[in-house]
Amino acid sequence: MAADSPTILATSGGYKPGARTRLEFNKLVHHAVDLSGVTGRAPRIAHVGTASGDQRWFNNEVSEAGNAAGFQLTHLNLFTMPNVANVEEYLLGQDVVWVNGGSVVNLLAVWRAHELDSIFRRVWEAGVVLAGVSAGSICWFNGGTTDSFGPELRAVNNGLGLLPYDNGVHYDSEAARRPLVHRLVADGTLGETHCTDDGVGLLYRGTELAEVVTEAPGKAAYRVTLDRSGGSSPGVLEERLEPTEL
Numbered sequence: 001m002a003a004d005s006p007t008i009l010a011t012s013g014g015y016k017p018g019a020r021t022r023l024e025f026n027k028l029v030h031h032a033v034d035l036s037g038v039t040g041r042a043p044r045i046a047h048v049g050t051a052s053g054d055q056r057w058f059n060n061e062v063s064e065a066g067n068a069a070g071f072q073l074t075h076l077n078l079f080t081m082p083n084v085a086n087v088e089e090y091l092l093g094q095d096v097v098w099v100n101g102g103s104v105v106n107l108l109a110v111w112r113a114h115e116l117d118s119i120f121r122r123v124w125e126a127g128v129v130l131a132g133v134s135a136g137s138i139c140w141f142n143g144g145t146t147d148s149f150g151p152e153l154r155a156v157n158n159g160l161g162l163l164p165y166d167n168g169v170h171y172d173s174e175a176a177r178r179p180l181v182h183r184l185v186a187d188g189t190l191g192e193t194h195c196t197d198d199g200v201g202l203l204y205r206g207t208e209l210a211e212v213v214t215e216a217p218g219k220a221a222y223r224v225t226l227d228r229s230g231g232s233s234p235g236v237l238e239e240r241l242e243p244t245e246l
Contacts, residue, residue: 002127007035008162009129010137010194011201012169013215014098021064027215027246028201029098030069032131035203036095042072046094050110051102051135054079058100078110088119096129099136105148105156107135117160124162134169137202141167143190145180153180155189164207168195171222185224185236195222200243214243 009032018024033043047062049055054077066073076090076097077083084090091097097120099107111117124130130140138144143157144167153176159167168181177195184190194202194209199216202209212221221241228234 003036003129004127005205006124006127006162007129008124008140008204009035009131009201009213010140010163010167010196010204011131011133012137012171012173012196013199013201014131014133015065016215018065018068021068022061023065025065025069025071026199028133028199028213029096029131031201031213031246032096032098032129033071036129038095042070043095044093045071045073046076046091046097047073048076048097048099048132048136049102050076050078051100051104051107053102053106062100078114082114087114087116088122091119091123091128092126094128096131097123099130099132099139101132101134101136103148104135104138104144104146104159107139108156108158108160111139111160120160121162130162131201137169137196138167141165141194144168144193145177145184145190153177155184157189162207163204166190166193168193168222168224170198171195172197172219181224182236182238185226186234188226192226193224195224197221212241212243213246215246217245219243 014028015023016026141159141163143159146156197219200214203211223239227237
């Protein structure tokens with residue numbers, strides 16, 4: 001089943017503590033499935049854990065979450081080699097691709113080594129819903145902010161660029177995120193940047209931001225842009241985007 005148009009759900013959420021397992025999928029993941037339009041069978045979900053090195057213990061926990069949700073969930077592992085013979089064919093057969101967090105810098109390097117930068121564009125254009133959390137959000141944009149290089153946050157600017165913006169994640173839970181986004185937008189390192197509090201997702205139809213959604217009441221998203229109204233020393237404008245509660 002394919003979404004009506006190329007669809008991305010970029011989030012800072014998607015998990016919650018499980019009743020009988022360590023984690024379950026929260027409302028953002030279920031929303032990604034709804035966006036795919038699948039009916040009459042178990043949704044096919046590909047979990048991609050490249051950003052954390054395809055840790056098999058975490059794969060097991062995600063598999064348990066998939067079982068609890070009634071999904072047909074499988075994993076695309078790239079370490080130590082791809083676990084499927086044809087990566088593109090495998091991804092095109094999914095309803096949703098969910099990319100987990102970790103190091104977005106390492107994720108992008110490994111993806112490019114396996115030509116997933118071009119593969120994901122074709123998968124997106126075919127209507128498979130692309131979604132993810134943290135590094136699995138930033139990857140779809142031009143770039144954003146990351147701790148991939150060390151404890152001090154830095155800019156990353158070599159994302160896949162399916163979405164012509166930059167991305168800020170964990171905007172409310174990590175104190176250094178907001179001021180760094182503001183500084184990087186002000187100095188031109190980042191362009192228009194779309195940011196999410198924990199529990200919030202940004203829904204894009206094609207390359208247009210269509211809706212903000214949340215699994216956590218009281219949270220929001222933000223659009224940060226350059227403000228040149230002050231003259232030769234530009235600042236930034238931050239627009240709060242109120243979400244729809246899932």
